[in-house]
Amino acid sequence: MDFILLVIVIIILFISIIKMTVLEKLKTKSTTEEIKQNVTFIFWGIPIIFALVFIPYQVWALTGKLNDWGGVYILGGTALLTIIITFTLYYTRKIKLNF
Numbered sequence: 001m002d003f004i005l006l007v008i009v010i011i012i013l014f015i016s017i018i019k020m021t022v023l024e025k026l027k028t029k030s031t032t033e034e035i036k037q038n039v040t041f042i043f044w045g046i047p048i049i050f051a052l053v054f055i056p057y058q059v060w061a062l063t064g065k066l067n068d069w070g071g072v073y074i075l076g077g078t079a080l081l082t083i084i085i086t087f088t089l090y091y092t093r094k095i096k097l098n099f
Contacts, residue, residue, distance in 0.1 A: 006058040013051035016044045017086065021093040048086070055082045 023041060028034040056078040060066070063074050 002058055002061050006055065006062065009051050009054050009058065012047050013055070013086065014089065016047045016051070017089050018093060020044045020048075021090060021097055024094070025097050052079070052082055052086065055079075 020041060023037060023044070026037065028037055056075045059078040060071060060075050063071075065071065066074065
């Protein structure tokens with residue numbers, strides 16, 4: 001069950017990042033359109049923040065919920081790796097859409 005939740009959250013993270021980069025590319029002409037775009041950014045940003053916290057926890061749970069330094073290394077390493085992958089995916093999608 002933990003593995004299925006981890007896969008689902010990773011998929012949600014990737015979809016949210018892709019949607020945010022597509023929305024960022026759209027040009028707004030009025031203030032109301034810009035407000036709608038900002039609300040949509042918030043809507044797609046909430047799953048990203050949730051995933052950045054939930055993915056390291058799920059990996060920690062899958063590895064046995066260690067309570068010593070091993071657990072700290074697992075949580076820290078997974079959090080760092082998740083953040084790096086998130087920024088890499090975001091900027092590669094952003095660069096791809098700019099061309």
